[in-house]
Amino acid sequence: MPKNSKVTQREHSSEHVTESVADLLAHEEPVDYKRSVLNVTGEAWDKQKDGEEELDAENRPAWNSKLQYILAQIGYSVGLGNVWRFPYLCQKNGGGAYLVPYLVLLIIIGLPLFFLELAVGQRIRRGSIGVWNYICPRLGGIGYASCLVCFFVGLYYNVIIGWSIFYFFKSFQYPLPWSECPIVKNGSVAVVETECERSSATTYFWYREALDISNSISESGGLNWKMTLCLLVAWSLVGLAMIKGIQSSGKVMYFSSLFPYVVLVCFLVRGLLLRGAVDGIMHMFTPKLDKMLDPQVWREAATQVFFALGLGFGGVIAFSSYNKQDNNCQFDATLVSFINFFTSVLATLVVFAVLGFKANIMNEKCVVENAEKILGYLNSNVLSHDLIPPHVNFSHLTAKDYNEMYRVIMTVKEGHFKELGLDACLLEDELDKSVQGTGLAFIAFTEAMTHFPASPFWSVMFFLMLINLGLGSMIGTMSGITTPIIDTFKVRKEVFTVGCCIFAFLVGLIFVQRSGNYFVTMFDDYSATLPLTVVVILENIAVAWIYGTKKFMQELTEMLGFRPYQFYYYTWKYVSPICMAVLMTASIIQLGVSPPGYSAWIREEAAEKFLFYPTWAMAILISLIILASLPLPLVFILRQFHLVSDGSNTLSVTYKKGRMMKDISNLEDNDETRFILSKVPSETPSPMPTHRSYLGPGSNSPMEMSSAPNGRYGSGYLTAGTPESEL
Numbered sequence: 001m002p003k004n005s006k007v008t009q010r011e012h013s014s015e016h017v018t019e020s021v022a023d024l025l026a027h028e029e030p031v032d033y034k035r036s037v038l039n040v041t042g043e044a045w046d047k048q049k050d051g052e053e054e055l056d057a058e059n060r061p062a063w064n065s066k067l068q069y070i071l072a073q074i075g076y077s078v079g080l081g082n083v084w085r086f087p088y089l090c091q092k093n094g095g096g097a098y099l100v101p102y103l104v105l106l107i108i109i110g111l112p113l114f115f116l117e118l119a120v121g122q123r124i125r126r127g128s129i130g131v132w133n134y135i136c137p138r139l140g141g142i143g144y145a146s147c148l149v150c151f152f153v154g155l156y157y158n159v160i161i162g163w164s165i166f167y168f169f170k171s172f173q174y175p176l177p178w179s180e181c182p183i184v185k186n187g188s189v190a191v192v193e194t195e196c197e198r199s200s201a202t203t204y205f206w207y208r209e210a211l212d213i214s215n216s217i218s219e220s221g222g223l224n225w226k227m228t229l230c231l232l233v234a235w236s237l238v239g240l241a242m243i244k245g246i247q248s249s250g251k252v253m254y255f256s257s258l259f260p261y262v263v264l265v266c267f268l269v270r271g272l273l274l275r276g277a278v279d280g281i282m283h284m285f286t287p288k289l290d291k292m293l294d295p296q297v298w299r300e301a302a303t304q305v306f307f308a309l310g311l312g313f314g315g316v317i318a319f320s321s322y323n324k325q326d327n328n329c330q331f332d333a334t335l336v337s338f339i340n341f342f343t344s345v346l347a348t349l350v351v352f353a354v355l356g357f358k359a360n361i362m363n364e365k366c367v368v369e370n371a372e373k374i375l376g377y378l379n380s381n382v383l384s385h386d387l388i389p390p391h392v393n394f395s396h397l398t399a400k401d402y403n404e405m406y407r408v409i410m411t412v413k414e415g416h417f418k419e420l421g422l423d424a425c426l427l428e429d430e431l432d433k434s435v436q437g438t439g440l441a442f443i444a445f446t447e448a449m450t451h452f453p454a455s456p457f458w459s460v461m462f463f464l465m466l467i468n469l470g471l472g473s474m475i476g477t478m479s480g481i482t483t484p485i486i487d488t489f490k491v492r493k494e495v496f497t498v499g500c501c502i503f504a505f506l507v508g509l510i511f512v513q514r515s516g517n518y519f520v521t522m523f524d525d526y527s528a529t530l531p532l533t534v535v536v537i538l539e540n541i542a543v544a545w546i547y548g549t550k551k552f553m554q555e556l557t558e559m560l561g562f563r564p565y566q567f568y569y570y571t572w573k574y575v576s577p578i579c580m581a582v583l584m585t586a587s588i589i590q591l592g593v594s595p596p597g598y599s600a601w602i603r604e605e606a607a608e609k610f611l612f613y614p615t616w617a618m619a620i621l622i623s624l625i626i627l628a629s630l631p632l633p634l635v636f637i638l639r640q641f642h643l644v645s646d647g648s649n650t651l652s653v654t655y656k657k658g659r660m661m662k663d664i665s666n667l668e669d670n671d672e673t674r675f676i677l678s679k680v681p682s683e684t685p686s687p688m689p690t691h692r693s694y695l696g697p698g699s700n701s702p703m704e705m706s707s708a709p710n711g712r713y714g715s716g717y718l719t720a721g722t723p724e725s726e727l
Helices: 006-011 021-025 047-058 066-077 080-084 086-092 095-124 128-135 141-170 194-198 201-210 225-242 246-272 277-285 289-293 295-308 315-320 329-379 399-412 427-431 437-449 455-489 493-511 516-526 529-560 566-593 615-629 631-640
Strands: 037-039 183-186 189-192 597-602 607-612 651-656 659-664
Touching: 066 246, 066 315, 066 329, 066 455, 080 086, 080 295, 080 329, 080 437, 080 455, 086 095, 086 277, 086 295, 086 329, 095 128, 095 277, 095 289, 095 295, 095 315, 095 329, 095 529, 095 566, 128 141, 128 315, 128 455, 128 529, 141 201, 141 225, 141 437, 141 455, 141 493, 141 516, 141 529, 141 615, 141 631, 189 194, 194 201, 201 437, 225 455, 225 493, 246 277, 246 329, 246 455, 277 329, 277 427, 295 529, 295 566, 315 455, 329 399, 329 427, 329 437, 437 455, 455 493, 493 516, 516 529, 516 597, 516 615, 529 566, 529 615, 529 631, 615 631
Parallel strands: none
Antiparallel strands: 037 651, 183 189, 597 607, 651 659
């Protein structure tokens, strides 16, 4: 054995210790467990490195309480998508009927994969890079791909928080600045701004006052300084929340996770008191059962489940890695998944209550405008007064009276009806207008709030809620970057966090130019969907088929103290991989069928228009997908052909207060490695000759161990059932 090994150092120490390795494992008092390390690699003992390993193992940051951890996971998984994406999908895909495929897919895809990520993070206590290097080194690119996707998503997600910050500060005035169209002077005459008059006050404020948007992605238009400042504030908030790791972000979660629920409940109560709210909720829950047979509905439900829980980003793994080893993560997975689902339903109730109110307001406005047209036709004798039912009173015209009058005129004037330009003014038509994302939050919802009593208060509450929802998700997304990088490369947490935020802000300036909204759309549509689907499939395969589902279940049993439900065994091994493969195939087909494009706001027309991406934008789009997926094949090739170390070939065992932490690196392929999991120390065979003296660490002379195969040992001893036993 080499002279500088830790075993020989102890063997030739001047201070003799008579205990054997078996006695050492029995935790005898004379042994200094924190310095008792079996190193069989022939490397010199690095006191500083050993101290770092111990510090990392024993002093890894931990959540202050179980509540703080649950709130962090809820804050990460419950985001802006629950408020403005889920209600849109519910409205588009059959109302209440959409909840059925969503719930089914949540149970067979979302819950098992969410539990899988929680379990591997808690078991291995590393970020996404360390976890997948550990489970399957050749698939170690999963962790790097997750970090890249987190970076791409964080870039544009924080821009949305910046938009919310802008609206938040604009809400402290009455009337709200988007409640009326601005008046401009044309010489001595004051007229309404043409772009606003041809669209609406809220639409004009969003596109012109907030974004000052250009007509296409090719027209940069320079930086929008207002949004640049808001983006700076957004990244400052994220940096302050993340700078101390979970010690600072965990405290932020108490507010950022709970406050949105307070606002949603307040909005629901207020919304239910509004006229027309019941119409909106009834519209939501009226099931269109034929939609359940549409494969597109199931694809969109699966995608929403996938992103709602934050699978594949690494944030779930990062948060769970700070847990105690015996934490019941199976219960956590179920709890967080269904809280996420019920939050989506709650947000949908709020959205439809408010949109029902807005639909009634817009419908009444439609009735008034068309009634004025009919009066004009009556006065000009285009229409006969005989067509008007006798009970109709134009000064108090109801929607029911107008619809009756509309049907009579349409029947009588069938040949020339289109020339009259009358609208049906049906409430269902208003409710069927699908809005999502920024269109829902910054146009439809803001327009509805202008009709609320005390509208500035509700506007402040709404945008403060959006800021908190976004901040909770951003903390999880950034943890998906910082935790694995800090774990793997041992960089200083504060320095890396600040540097990451500054770099992200500088790169994010592309999103606050006048064409920035189009880049947000591009990144949202293409930077994450396909790469993350591939990442999660490989995560599932790595655990279920490469590492082994039976082995994984057995070790979860040791970790948790009980065996997880057999349901997870079958979903991990068969159901989830098949469903995810189908989803990936459907996503690829969807990308091929749907031409890559975006909705541009044309100033001269005061309307949206679908445009195709130019060639250079297509190159960026394709590069995003390739770059996010590149670590997967790259790491596989490098490790398959041994061009870089796979990080799994050294075994050192550190004994600590009756528990042993392992770290695998630099063990040669022909080394024999055995893990003895005996619970009784006396039953654990010693690799050294019986009654051989075990000497202290001060020796410089070699110790002959002729009984060792090939002259070296690759065996590490672990007590069974300890949290640090090998995964």
